[in-house]
Amino acid sequence: MINIALPKGRLGEKAYKIFKSLGYGCPEIEEDNRKLIFTNEENGVCYFWAKPSDVAVYVERGAADIGIVGKDILLEQGSDVYELLDLGMGKCRMAVAGIKGCRPSSDSTIRVATKFPNIARSYYASQSRDIEIIKLNGSIEIAPLLNLSDVIVDIVETGTTLRENNLEPFEDIVDISARLIANKASYKFKYEKINDICEKIRNIKE
Numbered sequence: 001m002i003n004i005a006l007p008k009g010r011l012g013e014k015a016y017k018i019f020k021s022l023g024y025g026c027p028e029i030e031e032d033n034r035k036l037i038f039t040n041e042e043n044g045v046c047y048f049w050a051k052p053s054d055v056a057v058y059v060e061r062g063a064a065d066i067g068i069v070g071k072d073i074l075l076e077q078g079s080d081v082y083e084l085l086d087l088g089m090g091k092c093r094m095a096v097a098g099i100k101g102c103r104p105s106s107d108s109t110i111r112v113a114t115k116f117p118n119i120a121r122s123y124y125a126s127q128s129r130d131i132e133i134i135k136l137n138g139s140i141e142i143a144p145l146l147n148l149s150d151v152i153v154d155i156v157e158t159g160t161t162l163r164e165n166n167l168e169p170f171e172d173i174v175d176i177s178a179r180l181i182a183n184k185a186s187y188k189f190k191y192e193k194i195n196d197i198c199e200k201i202r203n204i205k206e
């Protein structure tokens with residue numbers, strides 16, 4: 001049996017469709033219900049829906065053998081897992097943004113609002129710039145508008161949220177996409193099956 005952690009939401013649903021197309025379907029997961037764990041004994045898979053930011057925790061601790069997770073979460077959490085594949089889905093970027101035309105000067109401490117304090121800290125450390133982190137949990141874009149922060153470090157996908165709030169990207173930090181990750185011990189002990197999944201995904205991507 002292989003345990004697969006899927007992120008609840010659109011990305012997880014897309015990922016499940018890929019697994020299904022590889023022969024790892026699980027009819028129960030397609031039913032309209034609110035169950036969270038689904039097993040298909042026939043092909044030896046067990047899926048569960050996890051909060052996207054928790055997927056790497058399940059995988060790192062071995063509760064899941066493999067999982068699908070955004071690179072943003074891997075970078076932020078510094079998860080000790082194997083990153084097997086870039087699935088090329090859920091593409092976006094991590095960027096510094098702020099009010100249009102109000103780029104803060106680099107000689108003062110910059111107030112940075114973000115859901116990703118570790119990514120923000122290491123980005124600014126690499127630039128030797130002093131910052132103060134203001135940790136928020138969502139709707140980050142309003143922070144500079146209300147003068148809670150000078151900039152934000154956040155995900156930009158289409159750029160619509162920034163544009164519609166009179167904000168603009170100042171600097172790109174890193175490209176983000178969904179990754180297939182594996183627990184390190186599982187990768188060793190369930191190598192055949194995990195490798196089979198990996199190879200098959202690689203083939204359909206080519």
Ligand code: PRP
Nearest residue numbers: 138139140154155156157158159160161
């Ligand atoms: C994310 C991100 C931005 C938005 C970017 O927010 O934090 O707010 O999407 O997308 P866009 O460039 O296509 O406009 P999410 O929907 O995850 O909500 P939250 O961070 O506010 O909780």
